Amino acid sequence: MDKIRIRGGRPLQGRIQISGAKNAGLPLMAASLLTDKTLTLSNLPDLADIATMEKLLEQHGATAEVEGENGTRTMRLTAGRISSTTAPYDLVRKMRASVLVLGPILARCGEARVSLPGGCAIGNRPVDLHVKGLTALGAEISLEEGYIHAKAPKGLKGGHFVFPQVSVGATENLMMAASLAEGETVLVNAAREPEVNDLAHCLVAMGAKIEGIGTDTLRIQGVAALHGAEHRVVADRIEAGTYAIAAAMTDGDLTLTGVCPTLLEALLKLLGEAGAKIETFEDGLRVSRANGVMMGVDVMTEPYPGFPTDLQAQIMALMTTSKGAAMITETIFENRFMHVPELCRMGANINVHHSSAMIRGVEKLKGAPVMATDLRASVSMVLAGLAAEGETVINRVYHLDRGYERLEAKLAACGADIERLRGE
Numbered sequence: 001m002d003k004i005r006i007r008g009g010r011p012l013q014g015r016i017q018i019s020g021a022k023n024a025g026l027p028l029m030a031a032s033l034l035t036d037k038t039l040t041l042s043n044l045p046d047l048a049d050i051a052t053m054e055k056l057l058e059q060h061g062a063t064a065e066v067e068g069e070n071g072t073r074t075m076r077l078t079a080g081r082i083s084s085t086t087a088p089y090d091l092v093r094k095m096r097a098s099v100l101v102l103g104p105i106l107a108r109c110g111e112a113r114v115s116l117p118g119g120c121a122i123g124n125r126p127v128d129l130h131v132k133g134l135t136a137l138g139a140e141i142s143l144e145e146g147y148i149h150a151k152a153p154k155g156l157k158g159g160h161f162v163f164p165q166v167s168v169g170a171t172e173n174l175m176m177a178a179s180l181a182e183g184e185t186v187l188v189n190a191a192r193e194p195e196v197n198d199l200a201h202c203l204v205a206m207g208a209k210i211e212g213i214g215t216d217t218l219r220i221q222g223v224a225a226l227h228g229a230e231h232r233v234v235a236d237r238i239e240a241g242t243y244a245i246a247a248a249m250t251d252g253d254l255t256l257t258g259v260c261p262t263l264l265e266a267l268l269k270l271l272g273e274a275g276a277k278i279e280t281f282e283d284g285l286r287v288s289r290a291n292g293v294m295m296g297v298d299v300m301t302e303p304y305p306g307f308p309t310d311l312q313a314q315i316m317a318l319m320t321t322s323k324g325a326a327m328i329t330e331t332i333f334e335n336r337f338m339h340v341p342e343l344c345r346m347g348a349n350i351n352v353h354h355s356s357a358m359i360r361g362v363e364k365l366k367g368a369p370v371m372a373t374d375l376r377a378s379v380s381m382v383l384a385g386l387a388a389e390g391e392t393v394i395n396r397v398y399h400l401d402r403g404y405e406r407l408e409a410k411l412a413a414c415g416a417d418i419e420r421l422r423g424e
């Protein structure tokens with residue numbers, strides 16, 4: 001298995017082009033199952049999760065043609081006929097976002113059989129809201145042998161569904177299914193994440209009728225069929241946020257291009273309070289320290305437009321060497337502090353009480369061999385390693401390959417001493 005070795009202590013300086021968002025690309029790819037015409041997605045990142053979704057779609061009978069690389073990557077997806085309505089355990093277990101094929105296949109074929117994703121390192125992550133929402137659209141759903149069996153032999157019917165809790169994936173699944181249901185669907189307390197909005201805009205380009213995009217109430221008038229479209233995947237705000245934190249943490253100066261800074265408002269406000277200097281442009285931002293010191297600030301994760309849980313591990317890495325104390329509270333996932341023991345192995349001072357972590361800033365972190373069990377925890381090790389004295393070796397790099405396109409190349413181009421050690 002590959003590892004990443006970092007020799008820390010170098011300020012990052014330069015320019016990084018932000019890739020398309022994994023968390024937008026995955027639902028957008030699933031949306032290709034809603035039509036027999038071609039959906040062309042540009043700015044699709046080259047990531048392990050995108051490859052897994054491609055495999056899953058091919059398994060359902062879609063064809064995928066890929067062109068270009070590094071920011072100019074385009075995928076043409078055509079699901080002329082859905083040859084299999086089953087999403088098997090082996091693929092769903094690899095990537096939870098596979099459950100996003102449930103709504104499209106059910107809406108188009110009148111039945112779908114999708115393996116239950118099961119829990120993962122960051123929490124239990126049930127799919128009950130996907131199931132309840134589709135039931136509100138007239139689906140009959142049973143759970144058998146680890147699979148969700150969904151049926152709507154006469155087609156889905158528009159319905160009214162109030163999410164008891166904001167769910168990105170369930171909003172996406174329901175929005176896709178409702179696009180082909182008969183009549184009007186109203187989704188209340190829907191997720192407003194930029195990736196949800198990106199999917200909504202693509203569905204509209206495919207002929208869907210959706211009102212309220214960007215708000216927590218979505219009104220969808222079902223149509224008989226959707227057509228093909230061309231769509232550019234929104235920039236990855238989590239990748240951009242990770243590099244913005246890297247600039248502040250290493251006392252560097254990074255310009256991030258290809259991302260609209262309004263997607264990062266919650267993070268940028270917080271970084272500013274912590275002592276970062278931030279300049280924003282229409283299509284990018286520049287981050288450095290205002291006067292050399294970063295201060296501890298309190299953070300609570302929330303659904304968009306609040307502070308994203310997908311940046312919680314990274315902001316915690318920053319707080320480990322910021323002056324003073326910081327309290328970080330995780331409200332979205334019950335077990336998203338796996339980076340804590342690893343950061344402590346590098347010299348961080350962190351105490352966890354239930355869903356909150358108290359971080360007391362230390363002067364310096366020290367490099368160490370580390371390992372993490374999820375994507376954002378792993379990248380928080382990279383940030384810690386970049387700022388630490390000495391050498392850090394990060395194991396289980398496959399987590400990083402799920403979500404960070406050309407991570408080492410992007411960081412090395414800005415002065416990081418980072419290399420991938422290929423495993424046997």
Ligand SMILES: CC(=O)N[C@H]1[C@@H](OP(=O)(O)OP(=O)(O)OC[C@H]2O[C@@H](n3ccc(=O)[nH]c3=O)[C@H](O)[C@@H]2O)O[C@H](CO)[C@@H](O)[C@@H]1O
Pocket residue numbers: 022023024026096097123124125126127128129130131165166167168169170195309310332333334
């Ligand atoms: C591929 C993708 O886009 N992944 C993102 C998506 O995950 P995902 O869509 O899985 O996350 P959700 O927004 O659905 O989860 C939010 C909360 O709702 C709970 N829940 C969710 C569904 C459900 O049926 N029942 C239920 O209880 C979850 O366990 C969690 O506690 O949004 C998360 C929250 O911003 C991000 O961290 C993930 O990176």
Ligand SMILES: C=C(OP(=O)(O)O)C(=O)O
Pocket residue numbers: 023096097310375376403
């Ligand atoms: C939790 C994440 O992804 P997923 O929902 O695919 O596990 C993430 O992107 O941080």
